């Protein structure tokens with residue numbers, strides 16, 4: 001494991017990007033920050049700018065407006081950057097698979113490291129997913 | 141006229157969870173103009189709904205917006221039930237009201253937390269969201285889900301509330317009421333919140349009427365307009381509750397209206413849960429005859445309106461959605477202009493905008509002057525075909 005990755009795992013800062021979601025996944029991410037779940041005890045912090053982020057949390061079904069912007073944003077993140085797809089929408093486009101405005105699934109646009117299923121996934125599931133991500137990187 | 145600067149906000153910014161693009165034109169500190177661009181959330185839901193059958197559509201409609209995941213199915217099922225004369229069972233009406241009110245509490249609390257966050261008051265955010273978890277627990281007890289409840293279907297509800305669940309749910313609601321009262325008292329007393337929100341972003345009663353503002357945005361300006369009172373549905377005419385209306389129309393009043401409404405919603409929930417009548421929960425609709433139906437209900441942000449046209453098959457041939465934010469967004473022109481940039485965020489947040497709901501298509505020409513409607517577009521398309529045909533010498 002590179003020294004950069006090792007440092008990143010201690011306290012991954014996350015940036016949250018909604019590519020046309022229904023809001024629920026985003027709210028469950030915010031829920032993770034609040035007292036009951038308190039993801040900050042793992043050193044995770046919501047970053048305001050993409051340039052400060054180590055982990056990109058992507059929600060939603062990637063519509064035509066946001067697909068280009070997502071690619072541009074991904075190019076701006078300092079690498080290494082890990083990508084987590086949250087919710088059914090960002091995994092497979094879920095129930096929007098037949099929509100005219102959701103052309104491709106997320107993993108055709110950016111490489112994805114962890115998928116968290118659920119519509120929306122519970123905060124517990126999001127925390128479990130991120131912990132799995134850390135374990136995966138650590139053992140690689 | 142001083143030097144004007146344009147401040148672009150968005151579309152992907154940490155302020156709100158959803159993408160949207162604001163252009164603020166400022167002169168020094170003062171905002172002189174504002175423009176909003178949306179469309180980053182458009183998923184083509186109306187079209188998707190038209191290719192599913194009446195029953196399946198509710199699941200798509202639910203995902204228009206995660207926060208109003210009851211309001212949209214509620215309005216949609218009312219629209220389907222309006223196509224032909226039918227009666228929804230009593231018990232289903234009660235269950236629908238309970239779920240809708242639970243959603244209102246969690247939506248208003250969510251907004252209050254975010255408003256605290258925008259003001260730089262993260263304590264409020266944490267406290268309120270902690271309280272919101274309890275309401276989500278109640279909803280989980282009653283419906284099995286935290287957010288997308290999947291309770292609604294045309295003709296009734298999908299899932300019954302079990303007798304043994306009512307006690308724990310009631311106990312939980314009773315247990316959070318004191319905390320809610322404390323929070324409201326704290327917000328009403330806090331000098332900092334007063335200083336930041338009183339007299340800020342005032343929407344006058346006249347402007348609220350002219351812009352056709354809906355829901356808490358209009359009720360804070362003294363317009364008593366609430367679908368639950370004006371055209372009662374569910375069991376709102378049978379339970380005891382008050383419509384909250386205040387006079388000033390500033391951000392503070394919008395906070396107060398929403399917070400007091402949570403208490404009213406809790407009252408409605410308690411009354412409905414304790415008087416839940418026995419009986420069927422579903423009218424078992426066999427088919428939907430041809431016809432038009434409209435359904436409107438009071439969502440946490442205002443009136444949600446659905447239109448459904450049936451041609452006798454098992455799918456809607458047209459389904460139209462109008463979300464409350466669509467009517468509330470233009471009020472920015474009246475509230476933000478003239479305020480300082482630092483107040484702009486809280487004023488923008490004060491209408492509780494929900495862009496997921498509002499993402500319907502509108503086509504503009506490249507100067508942004510003209511907005512084409514559906515018929516205009518069809519007309520344009522026909523003209524183009526004619527041009528091509530004449531160029532190719534056909535006809």
Ligand code: SF4
Pocket residue numbers: 021022023024025059060086087088089090094118119120121203206
């Ligand atoms: S996965 Fe479900 S909850 Fe999440 S954005 Fe998509 S529709 Fe909404």
